[in-house]
Amino acid sequence: MFTIGCHLSSSKGYLVMGETATKIGANTFQFFTRNPRGGSVKSLDLVDIAKYNAYAKENGIGQLLAHAPYxxxxxxxxxxxxxFAKNIMLEDLSRLEHLDNVQFNFHPGSHVKQGVDVGTGYIIETLKEALAVGGKTPILLETMAGxxxxxxRNFEELKAIIDGVENHPRMGVCLDTCHVFDGGYDIVGxxxxxxxxxxxxxGLERLKAIxxxxxxxxxxxxxDRHEKIGAGSLGLEAxxxxxxxxxxxxxxFYLETPNELDGYMEEIKLLHSLRKDG
Structure with a gap:
């Protein structure tokens, strides 16, 4: 089954996001776990989550992607x-345990002139602590543009993080098509x-989302500047x-193109028309 959705605002809760996804022809969606440019987070609404879980099951909504704040x-x-970052990750993962079918995606981070090895060590340290708590939510490293x-910025840097947490089964990768292309991986040619x-x-078994x-x-x-589907350097054929x-x-698949809901709806229709299985 073609699982395709877009990024939706979480300001009105999970049930509204689920209903919005259905209205625009999506069968999944991505959302920010909290203010993407800050750190504030809404209080956890367990009633809304329970209603969403039931709605998702009834309407065939696939695996969600929760995006950590920038x-x-x-x-x-x-x-x-x-x-501050570690506390965000631990709290977000704890909150996501209430959702039936979700993965947690984050940008590995910027080492800010400390060097890749030092920065990678810090990432591994926090991930080990988060994984030691336990839970069911997969944790995805996003490919970056560099x-x-x-x-x-490359597959080797992501592998170093996964190796550092001893290839924990909850670890995976989200491949961003804009990022890897901008980063020098020729997914067009x-x-x-x-x-x-x-x-x-x-290992392709670690690739969990696009x-x-x-x-x-x-x-x-x-x-790292996203464009609408078919309107950029990748193009519709690729x-x-x-x-x-x-x-x-x-x-x-999760769209992060520069669109409002109407634009996402049109892109989802377009992508369905390009799928060999509809």
Whole structure:
């Protein structure tokens, strides 16, 4: 089954997000766990979550993706900011345990001139603590475009984090099509080769979700500016290959394109028309 959705605002709760997804033709969605540019979070509404869980089951909504806020930098050079980030992760994972079917995705962080090895060590330290608590929610590292001092700019950096937590079964990867293209992986000209490289370094069994975005920038620009589907440097032909690829087609896809709801609805219709199974 083609599992496709977009990013929705969580301000009105899970049930409203589920109903909105259904209205625009989506069968999954992504949401921020809290204010993406801050750290504030709404009080947990267990009644709303229970209603959403029932609605999702009745309406065939697939696996959700909870996106951590951009302010959650596990490898900040500031110790207080690292503690702030760790507390966000621990609290978010605790809250997500109430949802029936969700994964937690985050940007690994920026080492801010400390170096990749130091930054990676901090990320591993927090992840070990989070995983030791237990729980069912998978934790996904997002592939990054490589701007500034981002960690996760290549598959080797993600593998180092996974190795550092002893290949814990809850760890996975969310592949962002804009990010990997901007980062220098030619998913337009050599999708099979890129996926073979991912499999060799990380293992395709760790690939759990796709952020499906076109890019405003040219190949290997190491920037991060998403574009509407088919309107950027990837183009419609490459995106068609991505959503139909045998190694990707059964994963959940999440649109993060610059759209309002009407735009997402049109993109979802377009992508369904490009899927070989409809």
């Amino acid at each position: 302010t959650m930098n596990l490898c900040s050079a500031d110790a207080d900011l690292r503690i 701007k500034g001092s981002e960690i996760g 050599d999708l099979d080769g890129v996926l073979a490289e991912f499999d060799r370094i990380i 952020h499906l975005n076109d890019s405003k920038n040219p190949f290997a620009s190491h920037k 995106i068609t290959k991505i959503i139909n690829h045998k190694s990707l087609k059964d994963l959940p």
